Amino acid sequence: MTDTVFPGTLDASAGTEQGAAERKAAARTAKQANKRSASTKRRISRVALTVLLIVVSFVMALPFVWMFLTSVRSSPEIFSSDMPMWPAEWHWENFTVALERAPFGIYARNSFIIAVVHTISNLVFGSMAGYALAKIRFKGSSVIFGFILASMMIPFYAIVIPEFLMIRFVPFAGGNDLFGQGGTGWYDTWWALLIPGLVSPFNIFLFRQFFISTPTELMEAARIDGASEARTFVQIMAPLIRPGMLTVALLAFEAGWNNFLWPLLVTSSTNLRTIQLGLSVFRQEAGTEFNLLMAGTTMAAVPMIVMFFFFQKQFVNGFVGSGLK
Amino acid sequence: MSTNTVDRQTLSTTRRRRTPTLTQRQGRWGLLFAAPATVQIALWTGLPVLVSIILSFTNYDMLNPPEFLGFDNYVTLANDPVFWKALGNNFIMAIVGIPISILISLALAVMLNQGLRGNSIFRTAVFLPHVTATVAIAMIWLWIYSPGGNGLFNIVLGFFGVPNQAFLASPSQALPSVILVTIWQGIGLKMMIYLASLQGIDQQLYEAADIDGASAVQKFFRITIPMLKPVTFFILVTSIVGNFQTFDLIYNLTNGGPANSTTVITYQIYQTAFQQFRMGLATAQSVVLLIVLVVLTIFSRRITGGKDD
Numbered sequence: 001m002t003d004t005v006f007p008g009t010l011d012a013s014a015g016t017e018q019g020a021a022e023r024k025a026a027a028r029t030a031k032q033a034n035k036r037s038a039s040t041k042r043r044i045s046r047v048a049l050t051v052l053l054i055v056v057s058f059v060m061a062l063p064f065v066w067m068f069l070t071s072v073r074s075s076p077e078i079f080s081s082d083m084p085m086w087p088a089e090w091h092w093e094n095f096t097v098a099l100e101r102a103p104f105g106i107y108a109r110n111s112f113i114i115a116v117v118h119t120i121s122n123l124v125f126g127s128m129a130g131y132a133l134a135k136i137r138f139k140g141s142s143v144i145f146g147f148i149l150a151s152m153m154i155p156f157y158a159i160v161i162p163e164f165l166m167i168r169f170v171p172f173a174g175g176n177d178l179f180g181q182g183g184t185g186w187y188d189t190w191w192a193l194l195i196p197g198l199v200s201p202f203n204i205f206l207f208r209q210f211f212i213s214t215p216t217e218l219m220e221a222a223r224i225d226g227a228s229e230a231r232t233f234v235q236i237m238a239p240l241i242r243p244g245m246l247t248v249a250l251l252a253f254e255a256g257w258n259n260f261l262w263p264l265l266v267t268s269s270t271n272l273r274t275i276q277l278g279l280s281v282f283r284q285e286a287g288t289e290f291n292l293l294m295a296g297t298t299m300a301a302v303p304m305i306v307m308f309f310f311f312q313k314q315f316v317n318g319f320v321g322s323g324l325k
Numbered sequence: 326m327s328t329n330t331v332d333r334q335t336l337s338t339t340r341r342r343r344t345p346t347l348t349q350r351q352g353r354w355g356l357l358f359a360a361p362a363t364v365q366i367a368l369w370t371g372l373p374v375l376v377s378i379i380l381s382f383t384n385y386d387m388l389n390p391p392e393f394l395g396f397d398n399y400v401t402l403a404n405d406p407v408f409w410k411a412l413g414n415n416f417i418m419a420i421v422g423i424p425i426s427i428l429i430s431l432a433l434a435v436m437l438n439q440g441l442r443g444n445s446i447f448r449t450a451v452f453l454p455h456v457t458a459t460v461a462i463a464m465i466w467l468w469i470y471s472p473g474g475n476g477l478f479n480i481v482l483g484f485f486g487v488p489n490q491a492f493l494a495s496p497s498q499a500l501p502s503v504i505l506v507t508i509w510q511g512i513g514l515k516m517m518i519y520l521a522s523l524q525g526i527d528q529q530l531y532e533a534a535d536i537d538g539a540s541a542v543q544k545f546f547r548i549t550i551p552m553l554k555p556v557t558f559f560i561l562v563t564s565i566v567g568n569f570q571t572f573d574l575i576y577n578l579t580n581g582g583p584a585n586s587t588t589v590i591t592y593q594i595y596q597t598a599f600q601q602f603r604m605g606l607a608t609a610q611s612v613v614l615l616i617v618l619v620v621l622t623i624f625s626r627r628i629t630g631g632k633d634d
Contacts, residue, residue: 049436050442053437053443057446063454063462063465066468080475136354136355137355138351147363147367151370153622154619161604162608163373166369166373198365199362201366229354260460261576276458279461280460293468319514
């Protein structure tokens with residue numbers, strides 16, 4: 001509107017001195033009006049954008065909301081022909097019932113142990129190797145680095161069968177003889193759950209990247225001061241990459257907690273089941289009682305969700321940064 | 326010139342005489358630091374790859390010693406319609422699911438990059454599926470897709486008068502239903518990666534475009550999109566690699582069914598090895614998977630000219 005009114009005024013008053021002043025004033029008002037309309041336009045588009053984002057977040061979060069709402073529904077409500085969207089009554093006892101039907105406490109404990117052990121081992125062995133590859137010149141370092149890079153390309157599903165066979169045929173374990181015959185090896189033991197995942201090549205690679213950007217002068221200064229290589233690493237260099245440590249710790253913990261296929265293959269007893277495997281087995285147990293299944297699912301999902309809320313930034317940096325590097 | 330070389334020679338010999346103790350000591354420590362992880366990976370990744378390749382040429386059931394077959398397993402696979410079906414399903418999942426989730430995540434990232442209020446809540450909601458265990462996600466969607474009248478989707482469809490759908494129980498709807506879950510689960514990470522690289526674009530490019538009077542649409546297609554090309558390629562490749570490793574979702578949602586309509590290569594490996602105990606044939610399948618993924622990764626590294634540091 002303002003655009004169409006002002007040009008005419010400008011034309012009419014053109015030429016005279018007074019006109020020039022008027023023109024300036026008019027141009028100023030036009031500019032302001034334009035700015036105002038542009039800002040309202042922007043505000044409208046921002047509101048529209050916000051609304052759109054709210055809708056998208058709602059859709060993305062809906063499955064989790066639905067999971068939770070279902071976990072507190074009564075069994076008759078689950079099976080009734082017109083189930084209300086919002087539960088009529090909140091049946092928190094679904095959680096205790098689910099816990100009675102399946103030992104989710106043991107499952108969670110097992111997953112927690114695996115996640116913690118793998119987190120620590122990845123931090124220790126991964127940072128040591130990453131440090132050596134980034135900061136120390138030694139014979140064979142490029143061969144080792146090439147080997148680590150190649151290992152990163154290997155999908156787990158391509159080596160899962162030999163890994164299973166190795167567990168099964170560990171000599172002198174689980175009744176096996178020297179040649180791994182006669183018994184069950186490490187099958188259905190803690191060793192099987194813990195040993196193969198101690199270090200991932202990817203975490204070594206990450207640590208190498210973190211260490212590359214640390215100042216070598218500090219290392220040399222520590223050496224000149226007479227610190228041993230081990231002490232230089234533990235007291236000087238490792239503390240420099242604390243944020244990186246947290247990133248790897250979160251990635252390793254998440255991988256440990258969410259792992260499914262490997263525990264599925266190498267365990268058979270209830271006492272060694274992990275939380276995800278336990279949940280998958282519980283599905284057969286719960287059958288169509290989806291309120292109980294969702295209670296179990298909530299228990300399996302919530303720890304990771306809580307951790308994500310606490311370490312959101314580090315999680316995102318870990319997943320995104322590790323992908324981009 | 327000649328004096329120079331002499332100088333350099335004497336210099337290097339003196340240095341060589343002085344340094345060995347330090348380099349040697351360092352070298353020993355380097356090896357010591359790298360050894361535990363290297364041995365672990367050699368044992369649990371390197372060795373299994375070799376064993377996989379060797380076993381793929383044999384007939385092996387874990388009870389009797391492996392029996393050499395030559396290429397028989399690969400010939401069997403080439404003539405196995407279910408294996409081709411699994412490869413095809415992986416292919417369909419990739420070709421349908423990945424472009425859709427890339428487009429959605431790009432759109433969301435651009436919106437988020439406007440710096441609106443409530444950004445972090447929104448990011449959390451979109452990223453949450455990525456952090457949650459796939460088994461838990463499968464359970465949730467199993468319930469959402471429930472073919473009875475109480476599945477969320479059937480409730481919603483009921484509002485519009487659409488009769489109950491079978492979804493995961495229907496041979497024609499199962500694969501699209503699975504793909505929808507992979508899209509929902511995959512958006513978060515892609516969006517975050519896009520967001521990170523959007524924030525890395527030099528603002529001066531946009532300022533220069535503003536001076537030239539470019540519109541928002543022009544800026545998007547002439548600056549944003551070209552600048553995001555490398556990261557899009559990266560997302561594409563990692564998504565394809567990830568897609569070929571889908572297992573938890575299939576195992577818990579559909580068991581590859583109905584009628585193999587959702588089976589994938591990893592699920593075939595699992596079934597052949599751990600339900601039928603045909604270890605030789607299963608390792609042949611896993612070698613095929615290995616070749617597909619390694620070729621893809623090397624090919625993509627070539628294209629991006631990406632060095633790893």
